[in-house]
Amino acid sequence: MRGSQFAELVAFVAVAEHGNFTRAAAQLEIASATLSETIRSLEERLGVRLFNRTTRSVALTEAGERLLAELRPVLGGLDHAIEAVDAFRGTPAGKLRLLVSRQAATMMIVPLMPQFLREYPEIRLEIVADDADRDIVDAHFDAGVRLGERIERDMITMRLFDAYRMVAIAAPAYARAHQMPLVPNDLRAHDCIRQREDWDGAIHPWVFEKTGERIEIAVDGHFVINDTPSVLSAAVDGIGVAYLSEPMVLPHIADGRLVRVLEDWCTRRQGLFLYHPSRRQIPAPLQAFLDFMRKQRRPKIYPALPRPSPPRDGIPTAGDLTEAWPVSDAL
Numbered sequence: 001m002r003g004s005q006f007a008e009l010v011a012f013v014a015v016a017e018h019g020n021f022t023r024a025a026a027q028l029e030i031a032s033a034t035l036s037e038t039i040r041s042l043e044e045r046l047g048v049r050l051f052n053r054t055t056r057s058v059a060l061t062e063a064g065e066r067l068l069a070e071l072r073p074v075l076g077g078l079d080h081a082i083e084a085v086d087a088f089r090g091t092p093a094g095k096l097r098l099l100v101s102r103q104a105a106t107m108m109i110v111p112l113m114p115q116f117l118r119e120y121p122e123i124r125l126e127i128v129a130d131d132a133d134r135d136i137v138d139a140h141f142d143a144g145v146r147l148g149e150r151i152e153r154d155m156i157t158m159r160l161f162d163a164y165r166m167v168a169i170a171a172p173a174y175a176r177a178h179q180m181p182l183v184p185n186d187l188r189a190h191d192c193i194r195q196r197e198d199w200d201g202a203i204h205p206w207v208f209e210k211t212g213e214r215i216e217i218a219v220d221g222h223f224v225i226n227d228t229p230s231v232l233s234a235a236v237d238g239i240g241v242a243y244l245s246e247p248m249v250l251p252h253i254a255d256g257r258l259v260r261v262l263e264d265w266c267t268r269r270q271g272l273f274l275y276h277p278s279r280r281q282i283p284a285p286l287q288a289f290l291d292f293m294r295k296q297r298r299p300k301i302y303p304a305l306p307r308p309s310p311p312r313d314g315i316p317t318a319g320d321l322t323e324a325w326p327v328s329d330a331l
Contacts, residue, residue: 008042009071011035012050016068017138019058027140093122096285099136099144102198103228104272105129108160109145116292123285131198131226137277142286148270150199154278158290161272165246168206168261171238175259181241184208184215184265191240192219196226206243208265215265219243245269 014024015035025035043050050064060068100109105127117125128141136144144151151157168187170180181187187206194203203224205216221240225231232249235242236257246266252258274293276286 008038011038012042013071016060091122092120092284092288094285095124096289097126097141099128099141101131101146102129104145120288133199143274143276145274148273151273151275155275156278157273157275159273163271164269165266166243167246167266168241168243169235169249169258170241170261171236172259173238181262184217187217187219192221193231193234193240193242194221194224195231196224198226207267209267210265
């Protein structure tokens with residue numbers, strides 16, 4: 001098989017798996033026009049149409065489905081053969097693709113990457129920061145980073161951040177101006193800052209637990225956003241009550257920018273994990289990344305906000321409250 005024929009088959013598989021020429025071209029690092037010409041050349045050489053194309057979609061024909069089924073194990077075998085040879089290299093090399101939740105990418109993974117790339121200069125690293133619920137195998141990622149609750153059970157996992165609590169918080173100004181809730185159901189009378197999750201597009205109820213009791217509250221409010229750090233900023237600015245991870249809000253409680261709401265109620269999250277498929281031979285770049293992350297100290301995941309300025313008239317601080325909310329310990 002000539003090199004050009006092999007390139008045509010790789011291009012065909014990329015388009016078939018992505019169902020989109022633009023995304024497939026991005027994966028292959030070629031122009032979309034070049035990819036279209038490659039597929040056209042393959043179809044002419046085989047004498048069959050492999051894709052049905054419209055202006056909005058790309059779908060495999062019956063012949064295309066048969067070719068894809070035959071090619072997948074062949075190309076997979078080639079990948080395993082190359083990975084086996086890579087094990088004999090003195091220095092890990094090759095491409096490493098990671099799918100990372102946006103907050104973890106910004107606050108945890110990306111800050112460590114200069115050091116990683118200095119230690120492994122022959123690795124080509126690509127990080128896709130995305131909270132969508134994507135399959136890392138189908139999307140050709142080597143590994144991912146996300147909350148433990150959202151990881152498939154057949155994945156191999158490595159903990160990056162400990163389990164933590166979700167807690168309700170508000171700015172002192174908001175707490176001073178409103179009667180604070182005593183039980184979760186009282187939140188129905190409050191302006192709550194809600195988050196639309198990118199991974200499923202939904203606004204989820206807030207879940208609270210206390211001594212075996214579990215309550216789900218569909219809160220309401222005037223502000224919805226799909227970004228966790230922005231929820232924190234909105235809470236600090238006094239827009240309403242927010243429900244965020246305790247490690248994220250503790251520094252802002254300590255400096256008086258936030259106060260706890262519903263002190264006795266919270267829920268627990270499993271924490272952040274790096275995960276990857278189970279494979280007989282882990283690719284050398286991924287193994288290098290796993291080894292590197294194991295050596296890192298558990299990082300803090302809260303963003304740094306500007307230090308508070310002196311209080312202005314009419315803007316109360318935590319000390320102005322008639323009732324104090326104690327700061328709880330992080331897990």
